Amino acid sequence: QKEVEQNSGPLSVPEGAIASLNCTYSDRGSQSFFWYRQYSGKSPELIMSIYSNGDKEDGRFTAQLNKASQYVSLLIRDSQPSDSATYLCAVGSGKSFQKLVFGTGTRLLVSP
Amino acid sequence: EPEVTQTPSHQVTQMGQEVILRCVPISNHLYFYWYRQILGQKVEFLVSFYNNEISEKSEIFDDQFSVERPDGSNFTLKIRSTKLEDSAMYFCASSVDTQYFGPGTRLTVL
Numbered sequence: 001q002k003e004v005e006q007n008s009g010p011l012s013v014p015e016g017a018i019a020s021l022n023c024t025y026s027d028r029g030s031q032s033f034f035w036y037r038q039y040s041g042k043s044p045e046l047i048m049s050i051y052s053n054g055d056k057e058d059g060r061f062t063a064q065l066n067k068a069s070q071y072v073s074l075l076i077r078d079s080q081p082s083d084s085a086t087y088l089c090a091v092g093s094g095k096s097f098q099k100l101v102f103g104t105g106t107r108l109l110v111s112p
Numbered sequence: 113e114p115e116v117t118q119t120p121s122h123q124v125t126q127m128g129q130e131v132i133l134r135c136v137p138i139s140n141h142l143y144f145y146w147y148r149q150i151l152g153q154k155v156e157f158l159v160s161f162y163n164n165e166i167s168e169k170s171e172i173f174d175d176q177f178s179v180e181r182p183d184g185s186n187f188t189l190k191i192r193s194t195k196l197e198d199s200a201m202y203f204c205a206s207s208v209d210t211q212y213f214g215p216g217t218r219l220t221v222l
Contacts, residue, residue, distance in 0.1 A: 034210070043203050043213040044155060088155065094168050098143055100211060102155040 002027040002093045006103035014111055019076040021106050023089030026070070032092030033065055035074045037085045038105065044088055048074070079110045114138045116214035118204050124220045125194055133189045133217045135204030144187045145205040146179065147213075148172070155203070161187065194221045 003026040013019045021035075032051055036044035050056045050063040050072070062075040072091075076083055086105040093101045117136045125131050137144050146158040159169045161179055178190045187206075191198055199221045205211040 036213075043201075043216045046210060046212060049210050090155075094157075094160075096167065098145075098160050098162075098207070099157045099168050099170075100145075100147075100155075101157065104154045 002030075002091070002101050004089055004091050004101050004103040006087075006089050006106045008104055009107040010109045011106055012109045012111065013079050015079060015081060017079050017110075019079045019083070019108055019110070021074040021076075021087050021089075021108065023072045023074075023103055024070055025072070025089075025091045025101075027091065027093055027101075028067075028070060030091045030093060031097050033063070033072045034090040034092075034100065035061075035063060035072075036088040036090060036102075038088055039085045044090075044102075047087075076108075079108075081110045081112050084108055084110045116204055116206055116212055118202075118214040118217050120217060121215065122218045122220070124222065127196060127221055128193055130190065130192050131194060131219065133191075133202050133204075133219070135187045135189075135206075135214055136185050137187055137204065137206030138212060139185070141206035141208055141212075143167075143207045143211075144179075144181070145207070145211060146189045147203045147205065148200040149203065149216075150197075150200045158189075191219075194219075196221050 035047045048063045050065045060077045064073045088105045089103040090100040144161040149155045160167045201216045204214040
């Protein structure tokens with residue numbers, strides 16, 4: 001059974017701080033990795049994808065991938081109260097890596 | 113910006129009834145998916161669909177479930193003989209490479 005593990009939180013940070021979210025995965029053959037944001041009662045919203053080892057930056061968000069350690073992380077700089085949500089790590093799996101395996105998500109709370 | 117749409121937003125049904133959940137994927141996308149999320153639990157893959165056939169399905173996707181692309185735009189999930197434990201949010205997604213999710217249908221089985 002392919003697993004994706006996340007700390008459920010909540011992770012509490014003050015406004016303007018850096019939030020660091022982490023994820024580990026079990027399928028060493030995985031090739032694609034995604035971070036989604038999910039507000040309560042809403043659908044997952046794509047934040048970033050990452051496919052290669054290293055860092056990928058998009059605005060206030062930086063995704064980091066280390067395939068040797070089977071570890072993915074998401075950094076959110078200058079955190080805002082509107083960033084308060086559950087952040088889902090998803091890993092491409094299955095025959096064509098089209099099936100996404102999700103973690104349980106980390107709840108982020110950003111206080112004003 | 114194109115988006116995945118789903119109808120209805122909320123469906124209430126009696127145990128044992130059949131329901132059809134509808135999705136309109138993003139128009140140039142080639143892969144279509146259904147996921148479900150039971151309240152308080154993780155998002156779970158049900159099925160992927162490509163080139164008018166199922167490309168992969170999970171253990172959850174048993175004979176109770178079926179998918180269809182009845183025309184060039186719609187993608188449907190049929191659940192036969194619904195059970196209480198089928199109550200969940202059902203999300204449709206589509207992709208070229210990255211999956212974009214629709215707003216979901218909340219299914220409540222009474």
